[in-house]
Amino acid sequence: MTAYTRSNAWNSNGTFDNQDLYWYAKGVGVMQSRTLDDPNSWWFFAAIHGEYVSGTESGYPGWAYIPPAPSVPTSPLPSSDVLKQYWNQCQHQSWYFLPWHRGYLIALELQLREAIVSLGGPQSWSLPYWNYLGPGNEYHIPPAFTEQTLPDGEDNPLFVTARFGPKSDGNIYVEIPPVNQDCLTNDVYTGSSPNTPRPGFGGPETDFWHGGGQSGNLENNPHNQVHVDVGGDAPGNGIGGLMSDPGLAALDPIFYLHHCNIDRLWAVWNANGNKNPTSARWLKGPAATGNREFVMPKPGSTAWVFTPQEVDAMSKVDYTYEGLSADIDTTDVLSPVQKRLARFGINHAEVTTMASDTNKPDSELLGAHDHTLTIGSAGVRAAVKLNPAVKNTLLKTLASAAVDQAPDRTYLQLENVRGKRDANKLIVYVNGKLAGSIALFGLRRASLKEGEHGGSGLDLELDITEIIDALHLEQGLGADSLDVRIQPDKSITNGEEISVGRIGVYRESSS
Template sequence: MNYTRNNAWNNGGSFNNPDLLWYAKAVGVMQSRKLNDPGSWWFFAAIHGEYIGQTGFPGWGSIPGPPAVPTTPLPAQSVQDMFWNQCQHQSWFFAPWHRGYLIALEAFLRQIIIGLNGPANWALPYWNYFGPNGENKIPPAFTVTTLPDGSPNPLYVKLRYGPQNNGNVYIAMPPVNAACMTNTVYTGSNAATPRPGFGGPATGFSHGGSTSGNLENNPHNLVHVQVGGFISNSNYGLMSDPGIAALDPIFYLHHCNIDRMWAAWNARGNSNPAQANWLNGPQAIGQRAFAMPMPGGTTWTYAPKDVNSLTQLNYSYANLQEGLPQQQVNALHQRMIKLDRKDMDIMNEQAGGSGGELIGANKESLRLTGKGTTTSVICESAGWKKVNESFMKSSANAIPDQVYLQIENVKGNLDANILEVKVNEKHVGYVSLFGMRKSSDPTGHHGGAGLTFLLEITDVVDDLHMKNQLNVENLQVSIVPANEIPSDEQITVGRVSLYREAVQ
């Protein structure tokens, strides 16, 4: 059997779209099951992440319905250890783990749909918020409180506030964009691909890594926070925090679109990692294997090599192009034109670096407050001189350095926010705090290190070079939150750093 995932906005994104009507009915059945049933909506949400034992919001017991979220009966500890809190973020396993997660959920939903005399080839629809004609709005089937037959709509959730925090749920562009589709490297960098690459940084033998890949950072993380929105630190959208996000049925349509982007990226000829440690998954580095419950009481243990392409899974998307920008084929050439080095046409467009060198930092840790914070990043003379020299010596085979701003150890408990980062008043990027609470937890996967954001600012440095201002002593960095941070909320930044990466 082949399964095709279609656009959720077909037939106006309402229950006239049979994909959505069947989805709603099947979600309703899964929501009627108990927490300890691997085929329940709640169990699946906990596979992504959970705060079941936590008192107070966002503890599952404190979430106002709908949906009415249970906190009992708990499955055996061994079952929890095998399945729960698996979500892979800030890792090159982000895309393959979520692909398997969608397939497992679909298997349960499809089984229910077939039992209700629905189509045997039903597949999850995707929410293409990059689509035309207002498709950036959440499909209406998610905002009505009842199904066509008058029964409660399982797709409706109370805690979904949108980017303006007023219940109007849509994706605002900017800050959300699909620029990652112009990347050409899964892990690493080149002129078209800022670090850490389209798919995320390599996950090593030891724990660590708190930097999202480019697909994960934008659109994934930003869409999460935009859909969820924020009212107060004890009332924000389910989608805003990975420990409650998968309770919202829109979660899976968002992830279908992320998976579609990965498939589209591959369809353009870009390769996934060939390293054994990616193909063989976390087991190869001594970590818990990806494991999903499947209908019939079985367990599907998989690795990235098992979900490397949709073809091997008999899946396809109705459209792999719509709303996604074309690949940037000559990014390096464009940069050299900007630098007025039009004569250099013998360029290796795939040239990249293997790592960076610290060339500047601010002096003290910061607390993000209210409407934003500004800090001065001091350029260290020896390192900054190397950047200067890379411009002076640039030639067809010596490409000027790429420069990055790193915002390190961002810790706190309020994920529902997006930060705009500016260098010398010039916009350099948006980052979302999605996942900050979990990564700040000392018992969590990141050991309490918080999030780290890496933003390429080569363009800013190129501008300085063109204005003959590369001999600066510091750069002014502004971090401005989309939602005003409550005064009783502690969000801290360990350090803001500047790195150069030699391109070879």
Template sequence: MKKFLRKNAWNQEGTFDNSDLFWYAKAVAEMQSRKLDDPTSWWFFAAIHGENIAGDPNSINWNTIKTPPKVPTNPLPSTNIKDKYWNQCQHQTWYFAPWHRGYLMALEIQIRTIVIELKGPADWALPYWNYLNGEKENKIPPAFTQQFLNDGTTPNPLFVTERYGPDNDGNIYIKLFKDGKPRVTQNCELKTVYTGNQNCFGGPETEFSHYGTLFPQESLETNPHNFVHNDVGGVAQGNEGIMSDPNTAALDPIFYLHHCNIDRMWASWNAKGNNNPSQIEWLGGPKEIGEREFVMPLIDGKEWIYTPNDVTNLDSLDYSYDNLETKTESAITDNTSERLKKLGIPTLDHVQLTEDTMDNNEKPTELVGANQGSFEIKNAITKTTVNFSDKGLKKVSKSFLKASAEEVPDRVYLVLENVKGNINANTLEVSVNNQHVGFISLFGLRNASLGDSHGGGNGLSFSLDITNIIDELHLENDLENVSSLDVAVTPDNEILSDTKITVGRISVYREKQ
């Protein structure tokens, strides 16, 4: 039996009657009392994820954050210490899940040590916020919203001023649906391969990636991770909430409960029989290929250098979850058998049709269409036209004409390329030919747009599966006559007047099955 059991934060209605939350608050207060340059302080741990103490004009400076919390910007640790520990978080990469698992484990050790010193339970473990567990638990636990502890006088260290919510009105909840359409989901759990550029669970293959450029369709990081950050943080009165910016997000105590749920989802995905990467470049982490190593401060001045291989299997670690159940609101798309049936293509019993035929691994993709250039996203709906190349469209059409159970027609993706901006907190809805195809969250956009980012300032790119729309055009006998697609992008929340969000290009790619 594991020594430590992580449990649902909504136990005891998410109040301080939940002892996990009570002791978490006590320990967070102690960590917040320590100086910035103390590796065991709350502020130091936040900076491990990301920081902006230097005051980049394109990002939120820690000294402009409205209290609480009162965030220090000095004394700074030495340059060697900063270079070693700070700004490590892995995003838009196959290292996303393992890096954050190690980060949570290190924070949990710090918290548990303090809890024990305060005469709390020796088996304390970090609780998780399962915001996908219905219309009650999608709300932030009440322990995070009261300004004082139950004594009525002690400030609550879990309370944060700059949380604005998905509607920018201070109501903190995760907007699971919009107009009946699934918005924040666990559909990543339906993926069957870990890495890839289109359909995958864990992200694209990269080197050390402290904010990259590509968001694979409905990966664990894309959805629900990014949406939860922006739904909690939001934007109001000209300010983003601190959860909406990767450089401030870990200052918010709810951050760790959010990531605890993300870690739980990875464990759930593995428990379903799905495999993590076996490549040495993943198992050994970026250090294996000469990049920066993953390292966390521990208690008593010790440190922990770790790799994905050290944290890849929950069975080998000293903690577990009380519940690994995950639910999908809807299928990502028709599975292969259902798709072939819809297209009138006979299947054979001896042919094994699984979701592996949908998920991208090393399948070739080819550009078949694009719009005429960049455009800016406004508060009103923004429309553009994607024109097909004659050669590309013919290849897609041909894949239907020769389709069989052994040769499935192409999958088709809409890609928003080189999305750039000076804000992270917006969410966009995308439609094609007046049909909804998905939502995208811009969490991480500002960092990815900066010239010194790992992506060289190229912004973010988002992939959305539009295969069902192409299938319908084929069934209506219109595909060969189609020369373009009408694409519309609509903000899900207000775009501030001083905000600029641009899309470099919208393109369509075919993926041969």
């Protein structure tokens, strides 16, 4: 069914010599010339993801307060039926994150291709992807996005004022590290224990879910990191960049190239032999259990209703990615499990696959710090007490690591994290070792009391398996608590402190 190829945006140095980018700009221009209430417009598509068109809040990030370019309209509104059917659909912190965004990209690509062909552009045009983890300069935004004008002198529809970068200086790039694609090493799409759900590679089991709670590994890094890096905020803690907030992000044309790369990484993960959920609840989507359906406007304003199972494999969609096969693990590369067992002195040559048939590993709370922590510029430090019985279970699996028996994995989660600003990251250390960095994309909205989940905030997870392995191998994991230090990436103004309700540490049996 492959008819189209989505190519690397850095081809032809990411300039308008790259015809995919030139025609993308032209197509975006056509969609931007349409009105907000037109389901074929750029503005309507951004609102499908999320919007603050006429909310109760005044001031930024309300759409009326966005500094041009682009000049974002807030009227005319579609009818309330159309609005309820289409707007505010994006699935975040959910196992629907990947299939929903895949359908969203397919719908936007159809709209753009129609507009591009109407201008005399190529029939084969497809959305390019931005692989910020590619070689050389590719961690920078392709230059076509920062030019104010097109080669013909017209305004460049890809240019956006509210895009500030990781250092708030207008230099737009992705910070590597912490951005990585380590998420590809988790072979579980969604972990599932009733009391301690793990988000896995693809996100936790949810109903229709417009954000809040736990991000899956891919959503956490690179997805959330790239949003916050690209959007950033204005110097001196001013307004946030469009990409930093889910209710603004899809107004920035770089959004869709970022999401193409996320979609590509899902395809790579599947091509590496990892399996998507097989439960009807995932395959049929939230509409099957009486919740909202996933629906996109097709050109001409016909409604396309779709489910995850209609888009969950590259064989079911009409596009592929340039160079997809080059990204796939080959047999001479050690699998993540082989690498891990090698650290325990186990000969990886004997390790065959330990792929998950069940896709449902068992997990359990290993320890917690239960008091609310407040994070200002200086950061915070806490002792996470470990439950002796659960620690013993973990220690047994570490001691009996074998070819056919990978030890438990361990995760640290910052729970009910609340705050006012998305454009920041928390850097976490466990017993002095760097556990990783977590971007706060979606934090402001998830913290609003009047929001969908009562302002319960975000649950931010880091895989600390390697640290626990190292502690075990170096010194036997004797202590009854872990020393956790949390440091913000950017300074935090008084009154804008970030709170963490609980720190939880979990063990998860290897599938």
